[in-house]
Amino acid sequence: MERKNRILVVDDQIWVRRMLQEALQVQGYEVFGASSGFEALQLAAEKKPDLAVIDMAIPGMDGLTLLSKLREINLNLRGIMISGDGEKKAVKRALEVGAFAYLVKPFDISSLENLIRRALTS
Amino acid sequence: MSFGDSNVYEDFFTSRSYKVSEDPDVFVKEGAHTVVLENKGCHTFNVNTIVVKNKKGVSGVIVYCEGEGKSEDNKGASESLSVIGELAASAVHEIKNPLFSIRGFLQILNNTLSESDKRKEYVKIMISEVDRLESLVKDFLMLAKTQNDSKELVWVCELVREVVELYKNSFEKKKIQFRLQAKDESVFLWANKDQLEQVFINLLQNALEAVEEGGSIDVIVSKKEEKVMIQVKDSGRGISPEVRDKIFTPFFTTKKNGTGLGLFISKRIVENHEGKIYFSSDEGKGTIFSVEFPMRETDR
Structure with missing residues (x-):
């Protein structure tokens, strides 16, 4: 059987994380959740995700540092940054670090699903 | 030049x-x-x-x-104002997360219900009410940001172009003819760029919602005597006479999903910059919103 695409969701807000996990599981992905950068790194080493949805402001290490570290381990990993703040400087920085996209909360779940489909086929 | x-x-x-x-x-x-x-x-x-x-x-x-x-002496007052602004901004961010998860779970629930299910209608109402709360929260964040009085030199035409870029797709979708008219490109203002941007966003958003498909929107930037004038002109339905004296009142709105804070915030920002905002409207023909700022020595 073909391996399902694996997604890592990193957000310290438990219900935001759970909601994103549930929504993506319904779409047929295998989804893992982490509440901090360190937890995410441990989980990524074990589960080898294809894509990570990362909140910009997570405790311990910020979202962009986490994305850089994840991409050091696996350059093919796609990262989608999410944030309550849509400041142009932050968006620019995220794209420079190699993020595939940047979504400003609150966003429609279908926008995230579309982006993930595009990211995984690109 | x-x-x-x-x-x-x-x-x-x-x-x-x-x-x-x-x-x-x-x-x-x-x-x-x-x-x-x-x-x-x-x-x-x-x-x-x-x-x-x-x-x-x-x-x-x-x-x-x-x-x-x-001087160092009068820093206290403005610092405490900016602390209030920062606190409000953090509170707004805290509210955004639970709203986001509520909306997401409602969407998941919505996808599991069939069209004939009465509960689907309730869920849709809840989603639209959450959207309304989100818009309110967003506008409150902007209101909190108006406490920030840091200013820089802003190139007006460039700022207008940046905002228009955000609306490019919406204009194309509605087949709107957009024109930026600036006789003098070198119009500068000493202003808070984010706040000024918000004023243009609010005015363009209103214009976009007012015009029918195939209509037109013009932004006119001009320098006259000691004033910088920016006008947003649309060929929309116009503002009916009975609501004209209410449009800058907080929470007054004629839109289905409006917060009634857009023009109130815009007026506040313009007045914080010692400017004026006013409009003239012809029902069925269109509206012109004018924003006027005094030019200082440094802007000329």
Whole structure:
């Protein structure tokens, strides 16, 4: 059987994380959740995700540092940054670090699903 | 201003040069220099400079100088205001997350229900009510940000172009004819850029919602006597006479999903910049919103 695409969701807000996990599981992905950068790194080493949805402001290490570290381990990993703040400087920085996209909360779940489909086929 | 190709722009203070391939008419170095005169009661002056050169040499030097005139003594009041602003901004961010998860779970629930299920209707109402709360929260965040009084030199036409870029897709979708008319490109204002941007966003959003498919929106930037004037003109349905005196009142709205804060916030921002905002409207023909700012020595 073909391996399902694996997604890592990193957000310290438990219900935001759970909601994103549930929504993506319904779409047929295998989804893992982490509440901090360190937890995410441990989980990524074990589960080898294809894509990570990362909140910009997570405790311990910020979202962009986490994305850089994840991409050091696996350059093919796609990262989608999410944030309550849509400041142009932050968006620019995220794209420079190699993020595939940047979504400003609150966003429609279908926008995230579309982006993930595009990211995984690109 | 145009000086042909390969312009070099030099920072007057640091002598660093900037080569700009796109060859814009005017180039403004971002940010400001702060000169502190310690023996004069710690006054701070923000100085912006642009030196424009072409192949033949220096074409001109533009120096903008703005004295804040703030001594250490009156810093307290504005600092506590900005603390309130920051607190409000954090509170708004805290509210956004639970709203986001509620909306997401409702969407998941919505997808599991069949069209004939009465519960689907309830879920849809809940989603639209959450959207309304989200818009309110967003506007409150903007209101909190109006406490921020940091200013910089803003190139008005460029700012308008940046905002229009955000609306490009919406304009195309509605087949709207958009024109930016600026007789004089070099219109600058000493202003808070984010707040000014918000005013244009609010005015363009209103114009976009007012016009029918195939309509037109014009933004006119002009400099007259000692004023900078920015007008947003639309060919929309106009504002009916009975609501004209209410449109700047907080929470007053004629839109289905409006918060009634957009124009209230815009007015507040414009007045914080010592400007004026007003409109003229012809029902069925369109509306012109005008924003007027006094020009200071440094803006001319």
